[in-house]
Amino acid sequence: MNRDELLLKALGSDELPTLPVIASKLISLTSREDATLAEIASLVSQDVALSAKILRVSNSSFYSFPQQIGSINQAISILGINAVRSLVLSFSFLSMKKNKGATRFNFEKFWEKSLSSAVAAKLILEKIENSGTEVEEIFISGLLQNLGELILASTYPSEYETVLQTVADEKRSSIDVEESILGGNHSFVGAEVAREWGFPEILTLPIQFHHEPENCPSKNKKTQLTVKTVYLSDLLVNILYSSKPDVYHSRFRKEAKRLLRLNSADIESILEQMHTKVREAGEYFNLKIKSSKSIQEILQEANIRLSLLNLDYDQINKELIQAKIHLEEMTRELEEKNLILNNLANIDGLTGIYNHRFFQNALDQEISRATRHESYLSLLLIDIDHFKVINDTYGHQTGDYVLIEFAKVLMKNIRQYDILARYGGEEFAIILPKTTEHDALLVGEKLRLEIEQATFSVKSGDHRITASFGQAYANPSVIENFSKNIFINQADEALYEAKKKGRNRVISYGSKKKWFSF
Numbered sequence: 001m002n003r004d005e006l007l008l009k010a011l012g013s014d015e016l017p018t019l020p021v022i023a024s025k026l027i028s029l030t031s032r033e034d035a036t037l038a039e040i041a042s043l044v045s046q047d048v049a050l051s052a053k054i055l056r057v058s059n060s061s062f063y064s065f066p067q068q069i070g071s072i073n074q075a076i077s078i079l080g081i082n083a084v085r086s087l088v089l090s091f092s093f094l095s096m097k098k099n100k101g102a103t104r105f106n107f108e109k110f111w112e113k114s115l116s117s118a119v120a121a122k123l124i125l126e127k128i129e130n131s132g133t134e135v136e137e138i139f140i141s142g143l144l145q146n147l148g149e150l151i152l153a154s155t156y157p158s159e160y161e162t163v164l165q166t167v168a169d170e171k172r173s174s175i176d177v178e179e180s181i182l183g184g185n186h187s188f189v190g191a192e193v194a195r196e197w198g199f200p201e202i203l204t205l206p207i208q209f210h211h212e213p214e215n216c217p218s219k220n221k222k223t224q225l226t227v228k229t230v231y232l233s234d235l236l237v238n239i240l241y242s243s244k245p246d247v248y249h250s251r252f253r254k255e256a257k258r259l260l261r262l263n264s265a266d267i268e269s270i271l272e273q274m275h276t277k278v279r280e281a282g283e284y285f286n287l288k289i290k291s292s293k294s295i296q297e298i299l300q301e302a303n304i305r306l307s308l309l310n311l312d313y314d315q316i317n318k319e320l321i322q323a324k325i326h327l328e329e330m331t332r333e334l335e336e337k338n339l340i341l342n343n344l345a346n347i348d349g350l351t352g353i354y355n356h357r358f359f360q361n362a363l364d365q366e367i368s369r370a371t372r373h374e375s376y377l378s379l380l381l382i383d384i385d386h387f388k389v390i391n392d393t394y395g396h397q398t399g400d401y402v403l404i405e406f407a408k409v410l411m412k413n414i415r416q417y418d419i420l421a422r423y424g425g426e427e428f429a430i431i432l433p434k435t436t437e438h439d440a441l442l443v444g445e446k447l448r449l450e451i452e453q454a455t456f457s458v459k460s461g462d463h464r465i466t467a468s469f470g471q472a473y474a475n476p477s478v479i480e481n482f483s484k485n486i487f488i489n490q491a492d493e494a495l496y497e498a499k500k501k502g503r504n505r506v507i508s509y510g511s512k513k514k515w516f517s518f
Helices: 003-012 021-030 037-044 050-056 072-079 080-095 107-125 135-144 149-156 157-170 174-182 186-197 199-207 221-241 246-260 264-284 296-308 313-343 356-374 386-394 396-412 438-452 484-500
Strands: 377-384 418-426 427-433 457-459 461-463 466-474 507-508
Touching: 003 149, 003 186, 021 037, 021 135, 021 457, 037 050, 037 072, 037 080, 037 396, 037 438, 050 072, 050 080, 072 080, 080 135, 107 135, 107 149, 107 221, 107 264, 135 199, 135 221, 149 157, 149 174, 149 186, 157 174, 157 264, 174 186, 186 199, 221 264, 221 296, 246 264, 264 296, 296 313, 356 377, 356 418, 356 427, 356 438, 356 484, 377 386, 377 396, 386 396, 396 418, 396 427, 396 438, 396 457, 418 457, 427 438, 438 466, 466 484, 484 507
Parallel strands: 466 507
Antiparallel strands: 377 427, 377 466, 418 427, 457 461
């Protein structure tokens, strides 16, 4: 049997997995250049269960949007067409029914590894600056890379059992064994079936060349990057699931540097986050994943096994006991650290916006991003005028209500990627990425007017308030030894100046400490 015969029989098999109707229609619809957001939203909304899953992921830390997404229309508008298409395909792929016949092929383990590959691809892409590739596209590419295995196991169950048995017995690669027994391999079959389903090239080529990225014929840089990333994700996942994690660990580090020029810090970050992100993804996509070990634990266990080969029986028992005790201690420490991290919430309990801790971390990240992209960054510090009078006169419940509604006014009038946080007490902060001094002053003045015109109604009556704004801006890339603390202090000094000049105004620190205001 040759490749063409293998493919024709697979395509004609009653056991060939099929895409759900919504997913199939969505592929056709999104291939049209004139497809509208309304058409896509209408199609996806036909499947209530699927819509609910997409909204759950959209509102999870997978995206970490500060605002709640309440409808498919809103999700498509904010996430984009490609993102929603990828989510639909992800849920469709992970819900495909397994073959009823007995087989060595473990369908549950296959979907678990596929999701792990998607997570790995996403983690890798996030370390690449100006990649031009969307996270959702790389996620679905990683998820589908071994689609061919599912197809072969479903359409050739007995033959594929022989493939799996041969791979286990002879320790050969699945690609080689598939070629020798079936006349073709899962990369070829998976890509061709995906093309039959109408998948675009950006999804089919990573399926076909994820084992051999250098052979990908596309000259498109985005496609080349996707294929290389998916190839690396396969190596990374094999650290978790193969019997030779140390071999794949070494290959992953070497290839990540060679193909994508990732540095050691980025590689370590990916390795450290992998098992946690896989577990989280399992929750997002309704896939039960057993508590996974960290890559550090897996490699340590592999090293222990190697060292035991040269020990006698008594030594083995002794070493095993010590290793078990050490691993249990490490597991407890990791659980305790994870518990601490989970308890350190990023959201302010009263206002529902980000808290001071999140603000500090976010500002570090935005400064780093502005430095890399040589772009401007602005910061607004905001203080409610005479807030103590409200608390003293009407009580802290009224004061809390004012803080909550004040935060809502700010949130409604900033961009999606601006970061609003409660800095402390009645003081708030807004990070404005890619924003010059002039534009930040315009934002501050807009917010000042919205607050001045707003009415805060409670049992004690209607309340009107004002706020003072201090603004600082900088291009960190051109400032030697740029300091976050100095940056915050500049905004704070501008805020102090705004209060000093009579409150209810916006003042910018400016360069050389010249005050600018509306």
